[in-house]
Amino acid sequence: MNDIIVRKASFVTGAVNSKGFSDWDLPEIAFAGRSNVGKSSALRLMVEKRCKVRISSTPGRTREINFFSVELSDGLSLGFVDLPGFGYAKVPLWKRDEWAPLVGKYLEGRKRGRYNLKGVVIFCDLRRGPEEEEINLLEWLDELKIPAIMAFTKSDKLSKSKRKPVLMANRKVLPSFCRDPILFSGKSGDGIDLLWKRLRKMLIDPTVGESKNEG
Secondary structure: OOOOOEEEEEEEEEEOOHHHOOOOOOEEEEEEEEOOOOHHHHHHHHOOOOOOOOOOOOOOOOOOEEEEEEEEOOOOEEEEEEOOOEOOOOOOHHHHOOHHHHHHHHHHHOOOOOOEEEEEEEEEEOOOOOOHHHHHHHHHHHHOOOOEEEEEEOHHHOOHHHHHHHHHHHHHHOOHHHOOOEEOOOOOOOOHHHHHHHHHHHHHOOOOOOOOOOO
């Protein structure tokens, strides 16, 4: 059972450029994924609906980085950073091209000075599997020495008998440094305990993004 209880979660700010990034000193966990992957539903579940995660009615229209402060029952405070979605075909090309510079300024900037980016969770639809954007992001994070966790969402959309073979096939596509993904469902809550466990490990030891000995 998950013993992590979110006492409070609050929206802090949304930023369309680096000048708008939150100037706090909290350890941060960032979240990335395609615009229609269920990232906002996952974040709502993780903060136990204690704050309303800002979403657009049309996937791919939110072009800002959103910062949330999260306080746990054990006294730990951290920042959740919701990166804008990528790879949504209905968004004009010039809009999609804004993603990398904005996210790049965040990722590279938060690794310097007093800012404390501990890792990035990448959400990916289990049925679709990782594609070029997800692989490129993983390799980018590896170059920046930022730990990453891959969480395959919408696992409830597949029968239990199909999940394992699909997961095994997806793992083969992932880079060797990220082959211990989590099965996650924003609907059923599957995987939330393991994801929180990995996040706590990231906060304690930033060199650890994956663990092959967890159930």
